[in-house]
Amino acid sequence: MRAPWPEDPPPGPFRPSSWKSPLRGPWLTAFLGSILLALVTIVAVTGFLSHAAYNPSLGMNAIVPAEDDLGFLLFDWPTSPSWLYALNQGLHVTVGFVAVPLLLAKLWSVIPRLFKWPPVVSPAEGIERAAIALLVGSALFLFATGVANAQIYYPFRFNFVLAHYYAAIVFVAALALHVAVKTPVILRAYRERGVLKPLRDDLAHTESEPHDPHGGLAPEAPDAPTISRRGLVGAVGAAGALLAVFVGGQSVGGPFRSLALFAPRRQSFPVNKTARSAGVTEEMTGDGWRLAVGDRSFTRDELLAMPQHTESLPIACVEGWSTTQSWTGVRLRDLAGGSSGTCFVESLQPRGSLREATLSADQVANERSLLALKVNGEDLSMDHGYPARIIVPALPGVHNTKWVKSLRFS
């Protein structure tokens, strides 16, 4: 059967001779890929852990439909250490940003393959290239939507969490296949050139890898180098290190917070959703406010008359920032009145996805889990959830419901 394309490559990037960088070759791609693998493994693991941290099997917590959920990755998210979710999300967002320059460099190193001619010569190659298209597509999608989300920029008209979750599954499967298929190339490159040896060469000693006439990334007719491989790897590493500071400061806190120039919320105690944007008014939170607990109800003064406890606990947002504050209020387990089950929490917030959450039995039973009435010794401000909010160790920020209207223990 005749191939559907002419034998001679069209002019331009389809001609192998038009790719001239002496740095491209299997070693560079294998090396950039190996570092990228370490970073994307952290990002993928923390991503799926964050999904588990929402306790999607409880109440209304699920965002992904139950039949599509990778249930084997779910488990009861622990309440200790209290900084667990802050660490998880700090890593997910910061390492995700750090991996961006590396991903771009990796894609640059393999770009001649996008213009390979003939595009496909066998059904096996067709399958491999389709898997590569899924890998590149899902990687670009995940990084673009993740970065946009962490910048609180939502240009997309689809549900971010759902799309990010499904793309992550495609990405992990395609990446596992890719690494398995490329393992022989990686091992050969390291065997022939050493794992780190090419980084020792300065510009004067930088040479092209041997060209493989059956394809391969090393160019047929390389230009003279203008940067060494270690210069390239160093530039990518420096970009990653800068991003680590510009983004990671929001998770580390303290003096580093002011360095987090790429973090959209740099205040020491950020607010994601103000009372106004949530539609919560002073009328709703004023003297007429009552907390419904099952069929009982409490005024704020009655709650303040109950035993008060103060806990220093972090609150950590899925977008990466976290901050530790001193919260005072009533223990959830004291309000549970002997019930040892879950707790369905509802907010006064009239709209939005964050108006309800279900806490697990362990989260309710933990002695540090509070219905907070004060923070740092002062009444909560409206934007921090006055008259009362949930604060539970290691719970994702969005489930620390603000402006609580009712608690239902089961």
Ligand code: HEM
């Ligand atoms: C975000 C993840 C990744 C993307 C988007 C990506 C993309 C690509 C693409 C488009 C190619 C060219 C495929 C072809 O047509 O042959 C390629 C080749 C390759 N990749 Fe990746 N890759 C990723 C991760 C990795 C990782 C983690 C490793 C190593 C552990 C790796 C090692 C390689 C190697 C060795 C090649 C072949 C180079 C050659 O043929 O000389 N890649 N990659």
